[in-house]
Amino acid sequence: MIIQGKTLKYGDNVDTDVIIPARYLTATDPQELAQHCLEGLDSDFPQKVSSSPILVAGRNFGCGSSREHAPLAIKASGVKAVIAASFARIFYRNALNIGLPILESEEAAEKIKEGDQLEIDLDKGEIKNLTTQETFKVEPFPPFLQEIIEQGGLMNLVKKRVVHLS
Amino acid sequence: MSMTITEKIIAAHAQKEKVTPGELVQVKIDLSLANDITAPLSIKELEKQGIEKIFDPDKIVLVADHNTPCKDIASAQNVKLMQEFAQKHGISHFFVGGKAGIEHVLLPEQGLIVPGDLIIGADSHTCTYGALGAFSTGMGSTDIAASWVLGETWLRVPESILFVYEGKRKQFVTGKDLILFTIGKIGVDGARYCAMEFTGPVIQELSLDERFTMTNMAVEAGAKNGIMEADDKVLSYLTEIKSPRSPIVYQSDSDAQWKEIIEIAVSSIEPQVAFPHLPSNTHSVYSIPQIEVDQVVIGSCTNGRMEDLRMAAQVLKEREVHPRVRLLIFPGSPAILRQAEKEGLLQIFLEAGGIIAPASCGPCLGGHLGVLAEGEKCVSTTNRNFLGRMGHIKSEVYLANPYIAASSAVAGYIAAPDQI
């Protein structure tokens, strides 16, 4: 799958409380959550994301709570992919489980600037910066995680196994 | 067969002789937990997929503790959804109302955790149970939903970092200070994806309550789990609470592989305060300027246990809370509330001018029962001080131990007991 778009850039340790504050967690509808996505960090986020749907961030993106509401809010706000120097581990699992594309690359996270136009090839694990003509390679996911992604999230895989068992 | 405790527990649940860091394994789970924020997403996910059957109702725990007693209609709907799900599937470990407490305080008390267990929970502080020598880690709602169906989950075997604590603790230095100091040293991603194993003579001396405080905050350094060897204190606790299950006690082998061994000399550590907006922004309480506070919170899955309340009461006895300050005390569970009443602690808190809140997460996550206004500052015994964590985006949370929290409530500014 190929993803194209301009970037928005944020720093290190973007935590789940700024991605979606707890006061909104009584909602489970992704669209409702999306209205408050990153509002504490960047109040213009909802406007900006429509023209710049790729997030680039520093280390430990998504640290903090286990709330899956965080990747759900990001995905429903229109973000097509998140590139970070590193991801907090629960966020990493959650993103894969709900089908939010994430890419881990220190180099890409450092060199890509806000507003750069990117082309991401998810299958090849390649990020092309069309603005600067740089290309970054991303470690492919291990086969089992690749399967989760290909199935469109963990639950589809679970469902298959349940059908298989019964 | 050199392995760490974490590797041994994972290997046992993966039915393997040995596992190595980096390996992806499928593991059987002993318990899968969710709360009133995360369970609704899991339940809806199962409904969406049309999955009707769960693997074992006795291994699922549901706790209504975050937005409870329900703060609004939406949170009431969420608890109702959990209740109906529990009824439908015969889940007996469903805790609500006067039976509920903060999940990570409640589960060990209920005898639901024993050494050697592998527990997952849709809450990042599920890592707390490591204090009992169990492997426990937080995940999201979909992972938890999948575990309810399959009775297993996938894990990447983490590398382990060994933290060795030695020396003599100074006055007012608690488990909270040791973990804050450690996070200050390695940073909020210093143990990302790793197991943090805590050991050394100082850990042996710590009470179980203080050990829970330490493993609770492992996730604040990015860790997958925090763990300690189960010793006699753990085993006698299990006897005391009449735990119905038998423990399996693991020890790390002397030739186990560590990513790093970090030795911490505790003798020089002073009581810690983590400044906004990261738990790693730590300072000695004796080195900070005068910071006036509006609210003090004592409680949470980090410091809402019996000893924490005793520490607070020791300071608050025959003293009064500063007129500007709101002091909120959240006992971690109904059992703790009852015990605090028996010991006369509630009387001390009330006479000092504190508010006793229900056994709930309350303001820890900025949900309700003590949300901060713009510009307000709070000293809190909780575990996170992220931007806007306890309310307005321009409010500030300072993390500390119960001695400091209680002293600050009296002084009106952040202080240690020997400064008031």
Ligand code: SF4
């Ligand atoms: S007390 Fe705070 S950190 Fe602990 S489970 Fe509740 S909200 Fe989470």
